Amino acid sequence: MNKGISFTQAFFTLLKRDLQIAIRHKGDIFNPLLFFILVVTLFPLGIGPEPQVLSRVAPGIIWVAALLASMLSLERLFKADFVDGSLEQMLLSPQPLSLMVLAKVLAHWILTGVPLILVAPLLAVLLHLDDNSYGALMATLALGTPVLSLLGAIGVALTVGLRKGGVLLSLLILPLYIPVLIFATSAIDAAGLNLPYSGHLAIIGAMLVGSLILAPFAIGASLRVSTN
């Protein structure tokens, strides 16, 4: 009997497909990024341009903007596949669903998380972030944004079948984002004061490992609920 393609092949095929689709619709990559930059730009205009104030609130602003950008970009994670029926084909395929879901989330993180990490130092300069804090900012974003994608994907998978999922999605996943926000911003603050912040990073790392293992199952179960 034909066993079909291997797990690795399935994983990379799906990853490549999602990346290709996104590269052909460049707006999907750039709009969340522009949103991220715009939200960060609003704060100096709203709270005044004093460098002391800005450098104090910079970690929080960058992280909150990253949370919102990640949440907005997540909406399209399963939507197109759900509408054109390819999601159902994935559910029916012999490869494990959690593996496919992981490939989709990874593709999503490469497309929205990585650009966000790359543009963050530039925004940190605009907000007069402490010189000591750049390493912590990059490290927390690198460890934290995959967690956001994984946790957010659970919420998206739950709401993909609903017509008006947008506001509901924020209610579902923002509470789950709060721990990441707390530890990331306190790590950046600690780094600004020249204190060790490896403990905070370790906790975010633990969140990443935990969600990497458990979230794909929750996403898979949610997709099965949403599609039948």
Next chain:
Amino acid sequence: MWKWLHSYADPERAYKLAGTLLPWFSALAIGFIGVGSIWGLLFAPVDYQQGDSYRIIFIHVPAASMSMSAYMAMATSAFIGLVWQIKSADWAAAAIAPIGAVVTFIALITGATWGKPMWGTWWVWDARLTSELVLLFLYLGVISLYASFEDKVLAARAAGILAIVGVINIPIIKYSVEWWNSLHQPATIKITEKSSMAMEMLMPLLINILGFGLMIGAITLVRFRAEILARNGMRPWVRELATAEGVK
């Protein structure tokens, strides 16, 4: 061993069992909360540090501890519903969610009114308070997810998954006062060691905690029965019940 339990997956039997249990839960809840509150608010000794304002503890602590217990009950029912595909468990989870949200809200409000005279502020962004607020958001998320599906079978499953994911917050609330330096005082009631509270204050508190648990149980039973009727409106036994009650 657990076989006797299986028969209660049938909606009709679950409905009848809930009906038999309801008066017991209600009477005991009224009794316990009545005794605990009157004892605590009128007769328990005055605290030498906090004066009479500590008495809000007799509402605050039961509400706060039961907000977590209710969440665990909801998540457990949701888990049973998802794994063994028992619809009654899904309905029970849906029935608990709004009650848990209200109890969490009571815990937050009483905590704020207690914080004002003691800490001099209504609210601090402290680990215990923030994680309890997140618990409220999780309840609201579960409720609104359940409400936004037309098909209630799917709604219960989706809300169930969210409830199970949110369980991660419960140990964070429980241990937040130990893990972080918190303005909120550490736990005074301990199961394994001696509690750091006078017996005359502890007794009414424990009675009220039990009473709040029974009250949540009683309201859950009412909502559970309503949920069963709403989801089984087309079944003959519900129709018979409705005719017997004189509904046309």
